[in-house]
Amino acid sequence: MNRRNGLLQRRASIIPGFGLTFGITLFALCVLVLVPLSAVFVKTAGMGWQAYADVALSSRALKAYKLSFGASAIAASINAVFGLMTAWVLVRYDFAGKRVISALVDLPFALPTAVAGIALTALYAPNGWLGRWLVPHGIEVAFHPLGIVVALTFVGLPFVVRTVEPVLADLGADVEEAAASLGASRFQTFRRVIFPAIAPALATGFALAFARAVGEYGSVIFIAGNMPYKSEIAPLLIIIQLEQFNYAGATAIAATMLVASFLLLLAINLLQGWQRRRMAS
Amino acid sequence: MTVTATDVVKSFGNFAALNGVSLDARPGEFLALLGPSGSGKTTLLRILAGLDFPDSGRIEIGGEDMSNAAARDRRVGFVFQHYALFRHMTVADNIGFGLTVRPRATRPPRREIARRVSELLDLVQLSHIGGRYPSQLSGGQRQRVALARALAVEPRILLLDEPFGALDAKVRKDLRRWLRSVHDRMGLTSVFVTHDQEEALDLADRVVVMDHGRIEQVDTPEALWDRPASAFVCDFLGGANRIACHVSGGSVDIGGVRLPNSAPACGDGPATAFVRPHEFALAEPGTAGVPVTLRRILRTGARPALETATADGSVLEVIADAADHLAAGAALTLVPLAVRAYPAA
Numbered sequence: 242m243n244r245r246n247g248l249l250q251r252r253a254s255i256i257p258g259f260g261l262t263f264g265i266t267l268f269a270l271c272v273l274v275l276v277p278l279s280a281v282f283v284k285t286a287g288m289g290w291q292a293y294a295d296v297a298l299s300s301r302a303l304k305a306y307k308l309s310f311g312a313s314a315i316a317a318s319i320n321a322v323f324g325l326m327t328a329w330v331l332v333r334y335d336f337a338g339k340r341v342i343s344a345l346v347d348l349p350f351a352l353p354t355a356v357a358g359i360a361l362t363a364l365y366a367p368n369g370w371l372g373r374w375l376v377p378h379g380i381e382v383a384f385h386p387l388g389i390v391v392a393l394t395f396v397g398l399p400f401v402v403r404t405v406e407p408v409l410a411d412l413g414a415d416v417e418e419a420a421a422s423l424g425a426s427r428f429q430t431f432r433r434v435i436f437p438a439i440a441p442a443l444a445t446g447f448a449l450a451f452a453r454a455v456g457e458y459g460s461v462i463f464i465a466g467n468m469p470y471k472s473e474i475a476p477l478l479i480i481i482q483l484e485q486f487n488y489a490g491a492t493a494i495a496a497t498m499l500v501a502s503f504l505l506l507l508a509i510n511l512l513q514g515w516q517r518r519r520m521a522s
Numbered sequence: 523m524t525v526t527a528t529d530v531v532k533s534f535g536n537f538a539a540l541n542g543v544s545l546d547a548r549p550g551e552f553l554a555l556l557g558p559s560g561s562g563k564t565t566l567l568r569i570l571a572g573l574d575f576p577d578s579g580r581i582e583i584g585g586e587d588m589s590n591a592a593a594r595d596r597r598v599g600f601v602f603q604h605y606a607l608f609r610h611m612t613v614a615d616n617i618g619f620g621l622t623v624r625p626r627a628t629r630p631p632r633r634e635i636a637r638r639v640s641e642l643l644d645l646v647q648l649s650h651i652g653g654r655y656p657s658q659l660s661g662g663q664r665q666r667v668a669l670a671r672a673l674a675v676e677p678r679i680l681l682l683d684e685p686f687g688a689l690d691a692k693v694r695k696d697l698r699r700w701l702r703s704v705h706d707r708m709g710l711t712s713v714f715v716t717h718d719q720e721e722a723l724d725l726a727d728r729v730v731v732m733d734h735g736r737i738e739q740v741d742t743p744e745a746l747w748d749r750p751a752s753a754f755v756c757d758f759l760g761g762a763n764r765i766a767c768h769v770s771g772g773s774v775d776i777g778g779v780r781l782p783n784s785a786p787a788c789g790d791g792p793a794t795a796f797v798r799p800h801e802f803a804l805a806e807p808g809t810a811g812v813p814v815t816l817r818r819i820l821r822t823g824a825r826p827a828l829e830t831a832t833a834d835g836s837v838l839e840v841i842a843d844a845a846d847h848l849a850a851g852a853a854l855t856l857v858p859l860a861v862r863a864y865p866a867a
Contacts, residue, residue, distance in 0.1 A: 415606035418573050419668075421593040422600040423620035423675055433623065437610040 281499065284492040297493040301469055302478060308386060309475040310501065313454035316393035317401075320450045321443055324401025331402070332409045346402050349395055354459030357395055362464045365391065384466030389474060392460040397450030404446035408439050441513050448509040455502050523549055523584045523678040523711045525570060530579035532565055539565040540576070541735040547679070547713055552705055554726035555715045558758065562735040563715045564683055570713065571681050572596045584678060599672030603684040605664040607656040613667050614639050614652035620675035642670040645704065662693040669701070673708070680705070682714035686721065698725050719760050723747065731755050751786065753864035756796045763838045765812060767795040767863055774863045778810035785862035793863040799827065800841040803857045811857040814838060819845045830854065 285293065296302065331343055349357065365372045365382035372383055382388045412435065420430040458476040465472045475498055482491035525547040532540040540562045547553045555563040568574040570581060572593035581589045588596055608616050618639045621630055630638070643649045646666040656664055665685060672680060685701070686694040702725055705712050716722050722729045723743040731738045731746070731754075739751040750756035757764070767776045770790045774781050776797075785796075805811060814830035817837075821827075826845040830838050840856060848854075 413606070415602045415604065416608060418593070419600065419602060419606040422571055422573065422598060423623065423671065424594045425623040426594065429623045434608055
């Protein structure tokens with residue numbers, strides 16, 4: 242295996258246009274991602290440490306971060322489990338209406354998230370179809386942190402399904418059959434053969450669903466109830482600052498979230514890279 | 523270990539893959555299932571392995587009814603056409619897999635597994651690459667790893683699904699002779715599927731020729747070659763030229779040449795004759811036989827092959843002793859020396 246040593250190593254290659262495409266990539270990345278994001282940091286840096294801490298590290302903000310990242314992690318975990326199952330069903334079995342199910346999976350991508358939020362709220366509100374049965378049993382979803390998890394799970398599902406699906410399809414049924422004929426039980430086959438093969442894709446799907454959930458706003462605000470210290474997510478806090486024309490305060494919270502998200506995603510990426518090297522394929 | 527299949531029927535939707543197939547493999551035998559794609563040979567093998575289940579019929583392994591037993595309970599080694607190795611495991615871990623998934627009570631200790639794996643690595647001549655991953659191996663090496671993995675669990679029978687199908691010609695030939703020697707040394711009972719008649723005849727003790735979910739003939743390679751039971755078998759074994767002929771009183775008439783029929787009884791009337799390329803003599807135009815025009819002379823083996831065409835354009839291939847005196851375009855007569863005639867389809 243040849244591994245590239247330098248980032249910009251020049252080498253005669255059969256694939257042309259490295260310089261051109263790399264230049265365009267960098268330019269686009271700068272204009273679309275880097276410049277807006279650095280504006281956030283510049284704005285934040287201008288406000289001074291004390292002002293920053295007052296807004297971004299207030300106990301209310303800390304509670305909101307905790308809720309945002311915690312609910313996102315739970316939602317992404319739920320998606321990892323059910324998304325894996327959905328991908329499994331779509332890849333391994335043929336059944337009537339498969340295309341419809343497959344299209345349904347993508348729906349959370351296309352739906353305006355506010356619509357999802359309103360629909361979920363109507364469903365889980367104390368007088369809604371599901372809420373009517375759940376609330377008397379003490380399970381309150383709408384206007385509680387649990388509702389946030391439900392909404393975030395909804396918007397994150399396609400990420401896991403769509404990242405795991407091709408890898409699972411590529412794995413082929415014959416490896417499973419080989420494991421079975423070698424005496425492995427269904428569980429051993431899954432744990433020792435299937436799971437290690439799809440784990441990197443599953444981690445990617447998890448990371449994407451998690452990232453999406455951290456940034457989600459539209460669907461959550463309808464179902465969360467938005468009570469400070471209780472069911473208020475960090476993006477909402479940013480909006481509140483904006484509505485008070487405290488732009489510096491808004492960017493302070495945004496910058497804090499950005500750094501936290503970046504560190505988490507970087508950690509997941511490094512973990513994947515480590516695992517891929519271990520598999521050496 | 524004896525393997526018996528009795529009246530096995532299997533269909534996929536409207537497609538009948540197996541129409542009542544019965545078969546037995548004797549202990550120590552190397553059996554080939556030979557047929558074109560869609561003949562049901564792979565389905566039969568998968569049913570023997572427990573990877574598919576018959577709609578009706580019975581499977582016995584070593585006298586035990588295994589018709590509904592799961593694959594993991596059959597103690598059958600299975601080798602797949604595309605190797606089906608575990609990509610995230612090293613070669614050694616692949617081979618040891620079958621031992622490490624055993625229930626705790628029957629699982630050998632770790633050191634015993636390592637010893638067994640290194641023995642198998644020796645057997646498949648890959649001791650030096652036990653630590654590599656499958657993606658770093660060639661096709662032939664991968665298939666040897668797959669074989670070692672199947673042998674690690676000490677299977678009662680070994681089933682191979684087109685094991686050499688994805689390999690190039692040279693590797694194929696080496697590997698199949700080697701496989702035969704492993705089979706003999708370990709005293710296995712093996713069944714393998716192939717669509718390559720040369721491979722089947724070269725390797726197997728007996729060959730099962732299949733077509734459209736039925737068994738056409740089960741015989742030793744010699745008997746199969748000398749006495750094909752049907753036009754299909756004769757055609758599938760390869761190389762034979764088809765010529766229209768007339769059968770009367772047990773003898774065959776091709777272009778005025780009368781010969782005894784080497785095939786099992788064929789009724790009087792029009793029939794299809796099969797003549798192998800080396801079963802012709804060349805004669806001057808005008809003699810009794812099949813008049814043809816020489817199209818090309820091919821040098822693919824020790825003796826030249828002549829591609830000839832009859833007046834109606836059908837191509838006949840002939841192996842000649844010498845072709846130096848001939849040139850493309852020459853008119854010839856082919857005199858058949860031996861012939862198998864079957865009722866015209």
